[in-house]
Amino acid sequence: MTRLLDDLSGHYRAIIDGLGEDTNREGLQDTPMRAAKAMQFLTHGYQQDLGDLINNAVFESAMDEMVVVQDIELYSMCEHHILPFIGKCHIAYLPQGKVLGLSKFARIVDMYARRLQIQENLTRQIAEAIESVTDAKGVAVVIEAQHMCMMMRGVEKQNSRMKTSMMLGQFRKSQATRTEFLNLIGTNR
Ligand SMILES: Nc1nc2c(ncn2[C@@H]2O[C@H](COP(=O)(O)OP(=O)(O)OP(=O)(O)O)[C@@H](O)[C@H]2O)c(=O)[nH]1
Numbered sequence: 001m002t003r004l005l006d007d008l009s010g011h012y013r014a015i016i017d018g019l020g021e022d023t024n025r026e027g028l029q030d031t032p033m034r035a036a037k038a039m040q041f042l043t044h045g046y047q048q049d050l051g052d053l054i055n056n057a058v059f060e061s062a063m064d065e066m067v068v069v070q071d072i073e074l075y076s077m078c079e080h081h082i083l084p085f086i087g088k089c090h091i092a093y094l095p096q097g098k099v100l101g102l103s104k105f106a107r108i109v110d111m112y113a114r115r116l117q118i119q120e121n122l123t124r125q126i127a128e129a130i131e132s133v134t135d136a137k138g139v140a141v142v143i144e145a146q147h148m149c150m151m152m153r154g155v156e157k158q159n160s161r162m163k164t165s166m167m168l169g170q171f172r173k174s175q176a177t178r179t180e181f182l183n184l185i186g187t188n189r
């Protein structure tokens with residue numbers, strides 16, 4: 001870990017130097033290591049393991065109706081520009097005998113968001129992880145996000161949002177199930 005931080009810090013020093021800045025001026029002296037720590041935090045999902053994260057928080061339950069967890073904040077980094085994309089994640093599943101601890105949905109979102117990502121793959125990975133730990137009859141994930149690479153540079157569009165969805169099992173098979181979910185989260189406008 002320390003080795004990784006030292007390496008990253010050296011790379012940031014080279015970047016700052018490459019920008020024509022003076023890496024020794026007071027305000028920038030500690031910046032390479034700060035930036036390295038920040039980047040390490042923003043990508044800490046690579047160090048996480050799904051099993052450890054769930055920590056056996058899967059509980060027996062006779063509940064077999066739709067469970068929805070809405071508006072989970074999401075911060076990720078786009079793999080094309082290494083700039084943030086920020087938004088919300090909505091998750092639903094249809095349990096069959098097992099329910100997942102509530103906080104674990106947010107932990108799963110973070111585990112995959114805290115990596116270099118594209119929104120489509122992130123959406124799929126979250127859905128597949130929830131399916132694998134719950135054996136649910138169906139899982140649905142919707143992400144709405146704004147990409148800094150579209151806002152701060154490039155096309156510089158401030159109001160566009162990308163919406164992605166991944167429907168597994170019953171959500172994919174049944175239009176009614178999908179519609180119920182989209183109505184519940186209010187994106188079926
Ligand atoms: N589908 C998808 N595209 C993304 C995501 N994040 C960034 N991109 C896009 O990745 C593409 C990279 O295109 P390139 O032409 O190689 O890069 P670029 O010259 O920087 O592109 P511009 O952003 O158009 O200036 C751009 O269209 C980005 O908008 C994402 O999560 N999903």
Ligand SMILES: [Zn+2]
Nearest residue numbers: 078080081149
């Ligand atoms: Zn980008």
